[in-house]
Amino acid sequence: MNALRWLLVFGIGSSVGYGQTVNSVGMRLIDIPVGSFYMGSERDGEDGDEQPVHRVSITKPFRMAATEVTNAQYEAFDPAHRSLRGKRGFSTADDEAVVFVSYPEAVAFCEWLSKKEGKPYRLPTEAEWEYACRAGTVTDYSAGSRLPQAFHKNQKTDRDPVVVSLRVGQTPANPWGLHDMHGNVEEWCADWYGPYPTDSGRDQSQTDPVGRASGLFRVTRGGSHGTPVRYLRSANRQGMIPDDKNWIVGFRVVQGDLPASKPAPAQPPAANARQVSQQVYRWQPVSATQPVFLEPIRYVHKPDCDSGVPFFGHNHCPALTWCPNGDLLAAWFSTNEESGREMTILASRLRAGQTQWDVPSEFFKVPDRNMTGTALLNDGKGTIYHTNGVEVDGDWQDLAVALRESHDNGATWSAPVLAAPEHDKRHQVIAGLLQTREGWLIQPGDADPGPTGGTAVWVSRDKGKSWSAPYTDRKKPDFRVGATGGLIAGIHAGVVQLKDGRLMAFGRKDDLPGPDSVGLRMPMSISADMGKSWTYSASEFPPVWSGQRLILTRLNEGPILLISFTHHPDAPAEERKDMLFFDGQGKAVKGYGMYAALSFDEGKTWPVKKLLTDGRERYLNGGAWTGAFMMDATHAEPKGYLAITQSPDNLIHLVSSSMHYRFNLAWLMKKP
The missing domain is CATH 2.115.10.20 (Glycosyl hydrolase domain; family 43)
Known part of the structure; x- marks a missing residue:
């Protein structure tokens, strides 16, 4: 059905014969009758949480607001919210959908309205929401298999959100007289998010379901502006951390008692959280003198198709x-x-x-x-x-x-x-979340989604309860040798605390010219004020490219360890700089790929540099952007995103995008 025909048949604001009332804050409430419908869809992949399609019976009538709660309606309860109008450019007018409202705030509004009127107001259950949205239809949208253009409000993903009007009631009503059920803003529902209950081989029908008994996220429904149109389907399921407040989520209310149904049990833990031993492990230290390099193994395994993962x-x-x-x-x-x-x-x-x-x-x-x-x-x-x-x-x-x-x-x-x-x-x-000697937590975070732009650091002095805001100057940093700025030079930065309390960081891109015309070098940043300001210089190491992420950490034994890459395999030949490694006879050998460097003087010099290979020839697959590669005496993994931990036995565990490497300090120190 095209948009024009839809308007002619149902009209804007039409309730198609269903009763409606207006409450004390000007909400138009539509009578929603009892009935049954088929909830969910048969879609797979990312929409697999909509399965199985199951029959749901709604046995008690309720009233649902014809539109989402507006700024004017919400601010009758919370006048302070007016300061959030226009945040990120959205929702400035009285009759636009209220946004920047958390789940607890939406519930508090319902409780206020209930007390004000002496009638039960609440958020809809997820089943009630989809029942009312479908309004007797079984197609993707209540308007048919496609959503007419009249409903669209920038239905695509933009890196920078595009401001649109969130005025309620401007799109066609569904057959029961409800507006904005497809788009405008997402809407909080009462349920905890979780898979639909299933009982293999038995009737999947449900009566007045109220979701799971507990969970981590509250359901949101309806989709919003600024997202692809498929997220506006009647069956599409979304969710949010309850305290999240943003420009795409609002809510609408229903009037009526919450169904007395028993919630489904909380979702059982995933396999990674099952049968986890609570026995304290007795770590046996690896040798401080005997080199250890274990066979690389894969840690990313494809699960069976029927596993549900x-x-x-x-x-x-x-x-x-x-x-x-x-x-x-x-x-x-x-x-x-x-x-x-x-x-x-x-x-x-x-x-x-x-x-x-x-x-x-x-x-x-x-x-x-x-x-x-x-x-x-x-x-x-x-x-x-x-x-x-x-x-x-x-x-x-x-x-x-x-x-x-x-x-x-x-x-x-x-x-x-x-x-x-x-x-x-x-x-x-x-x-690269790290703990300082003071017990503070430091979390690096990319300052920009692009290939350059630096890294910010967040600092918590109370074990994660509160975090200091990073440098907030929005001007593009001026990364130059000797310059000072509020961000680490380079994205995906590795950070370590030096013995004198300063922070040292290395980053990807935002490269700096090295001495004596050696070309661009990986930038090094030093902070004496716990990340508020940084001073930049060129390191001795080659730059890091796309598909690569370095590691910087302090080992249990004391030295600082850097792991990075000699070059990018797709770099133009003129930009590839050979990196030399030295064997046991002092002979210089060109090496390619992932290497380790050790500093024993807090980053001033790096006397140990070693290619991360034991010299054996083997075929490996780094996954992600890396793919298959050959390891041998002069070739290590060519790229990958790296993460590291050193267990109490002093064995170093390094993972790339797919591979797990294990070695010790003695192996790093041994000449190949």
Whole structure:
């Protein structure tokens, strides 16, 4: 049905015979009758959470607001919200949908309205929402298999959000007289997000479902402006961290008692959190003199197709830590596109005493949100920290930072809190979360989504409860040798604390000219004020390119370790600079790929440089942007995103985008 015919048949504002009333704040409430419908869809992939299609019966009538709550209506409850009008350019007028409202704030509005009128107001259940949206239809949209242009408000992903009017009631009403059920802004629902309950071989029908008993995210529905139109389908499921406040989520209310149905049980833990030993592991130190380099193994394994694990084609951007029980825990994103909303964070364990990593399972996923950037850190005192970027939709520019803690080896995690609640630049988490000698946490985050632009650092002095804001000057930094600025030179930076308390960092791109016409070098940044300002110089190392992420860390034994790449295999020949390594006879040998460098004087000199290979010829696959490569005496992995941890036995664990390397300091010190 085209848009014109839709308007002629149903008309704007038509309730098509359904009763309606107007309440004390001017909301038009539409009577929603009892009935049954088929909830969900048969879509696969990122929309697999819409399965199975199941019959749902709504046995009690309720009233639903014809439109989303407006600024004027919400501010009758919370006048202070007026200061948020126009934030990011959105929702300035009285009759535009209210945004920048969290789930608890939406619930508080309903409680205020209930007390004001003496009638029960609340958020709709997810089932009530889809029932009312479909209004008797079974197609993707209540308007048919396609959404007419009259509903569209910049229905595509933009790195910089495009401001559109959020005025309510301007798109055609559905057959029951409800506006803006497809788009405008997403709407909070009452339910905890979780898979639809299934019972294989039995009737899947449900009566007045109210979602799961608990969860991490609250359901949002309806899609919004600034997203591809497929996210506006009647069946599409989305969710948010309850405290998240942004420019694409608002809410509408229903009047009526909450169904008395029993919620479905909380979702069981994923495989990476099952059968996790709580026995404290007795680490046996590796030899301080005997070199150790173990066979590289893969840690990213493709799960079986029927496992239910959302495993996509691009697996990349790892984080890694050791656990007190002797396990290693790795996490990374899996996606089809790095800007995709299907992106999820998977995790796998190398359990103590085992030689092969577990098959991955889902670790952290805010529904229908891009999840770029993950970090893991064991503080050595029983707490594992997990930080993660969370977008409002797609891309990876406007990220908030979520923080979780585990005190039982990753078997359970605290509910996510927003360590950096604003969806903004400078929040792309880098796997390099570190703890200073003062016990402070430092989280590097890319300052710009592009290939250059530097890295910001967030600092928490209270174990993650609060974080200092990074440098806020929005001018493009002037990275020059000897200059000072508020950001680390280069994105994807590695950061380490020096013995005198200063921070030292190396970054990708924003390269600086080296001495004596050697060409561009990897930039080095030094901060004497815990990341508020940095001084720049050229290091002695070659630049890092796309598809590569360096590592900078302090080893348990004291030296500082840098791991990076000699060059990018796709770089033009004129930009490739040979890197020389020296064998046991002092002979210089050209090497290519991933190398390690050690400093024993706090980054002043790097006397040890070694290609990360034991010299044996082998075929390996680095996954992600790396793919297949040959390792031999002069060739190591050519690119990859790196993450590192050193377990209490002093074995160094390095992961690239797919491979797991294990070696010790004695091996690094030994000449090949």
